[in-house]
Amino acid sequence: MEDRGFHIVNYCVLAFFTISVLYPLIYVISASVSSASAVNSGEVVLWPVDFNTDAYQTILASPRLVTGFLNSLIYTVAGALLGTALTMLAGYALSRDDLPWRRALTFFFLIPTLFSAGIIPTYIVVRQLGLLDTWWAIILPGAMNVFNMIITRTFYKMNVPNEMLEAARVDGASDFGFFFRIALPLSKPIIAVNLLFYGIAQWNGWFNAFLYLTNENLYPLQLVLRDILAQSAVNPAQIGGPDVGELVKRKELFDKLKYALIVVAMIPPLIAYPFVQKHFVKGALIGSLK
Structure with a gap:
């Protein structure tokens, strides 16, 4: 009982x-x-x-919304691939016991998680590199997440033992050959974890675009959605005048449109997650244990 x-x-x-x-x-x-x-x-x-389906017809008929959706797809795919590649390389290298200055390098990676330069110095760096109003301003800053790198390093230490490396060396494999032929094929779970983490972060991100972009043709969908929500926050009753009726209609359309935009913004993550769910759960559990 x-x-x-x-x-x-x-x-x-x-x-x-x-x-x-x-x-x-x-x-x-x-x-x-x-x-x-x-x-x-x-x-x-x-x-x-x-x-x-008026709201969805409005989205499809709006070049700004369609452009924002396509820009978000570009930032998400490029950011996820670049971040995953950097994280896999760094995590594997730091998992090797024979890497010189391994502890010092690990501490070097951890410094940005403890101390941040701030928004203004980061903006100056991006400007001096000539990245303002480019796709790279969204993709490169914060391309690699240290937390993801630590999870990846732990995954390699638990799943790619030194004995496997020594056996590969006996067969004549180089360090790069061992990584690409043996370690990387065993890394599907942690690759799925990194792709999902970086992809979701890029898809939901809007603050970097708010700081580094002035060209609306480069705005991601989240920044376009923010602008629309800011416009819908206007209260027509506080304005008055002959155009208040038109303002009320516009506000009603905005209030409905924001729900459609939320649905559109949810579609890519909902589609992508089932494909990586199996590897994601395994990689997140293995990589987070020490």
């Missing part, structure tokens, strides 16, 4: 957390395909009211 009661409590807790996660997602999707008046009047509770 005690075990049965324990299982019932577990199921209830799991059901509660599942509902708490699913309800906001369902509400956002329902609001994005409901009429603007229904959304603003609070009629949308769970299911769509006055179903329509």
Whole structure:
């Protein structure tokens, strides 16, 4: 009886957390395909009211939103690939016991996690390198995350023992040959972890674009979404005048459009996660243990 009661409590807790996660997602999707008046009047509770796809048609018809979506895809793919490549190389090198000054190099990597130069010095560096208003201003700063590198180093220390390296050397393998032919094929779980971490960080990032970009054609989707949310925060009742009716209509459209933009922003991570879930769980668990 005690075990049965324990299982019932577990199921209830799991059901509660599942509902708490699913309800906001369902509400956002329902609001994005409901009429603007229904959304603003609070009629949308769970299911769509006055179903329509005006918000998504507006997104597809807006060059700015489409450009922002494509820019975010470019930043995400490039940032994930570059960050993963740097992290794998650094993590593998620091996992090797025969690396000279290994402890000093590890401490050198850890310094930025303890002390940060700040926004202004970083901005000056980016400007002096000529990266302002370029894709590289979003991709290069913070290209490698030290936390991810530590997880990768731990993964290699646990899964690629020195005995394997010595056996490869007996067969005539060089250090690069061992890494690319033996260590890297064994690294699928940690590669999935790094790709997901870097990809999500790039996709959700907007602050670097806010600092380093003035060309709206290079804005990522998150920065475009921020601008739209800032515009929708205007209260037409505080303005008055003959154009207040038009302002009310625009605000209603903005209030509905932001839900559609949230849905669009969620689509790529939701599509990508199932493909890396198997390796992600294994890599995150193995790489985080010491």
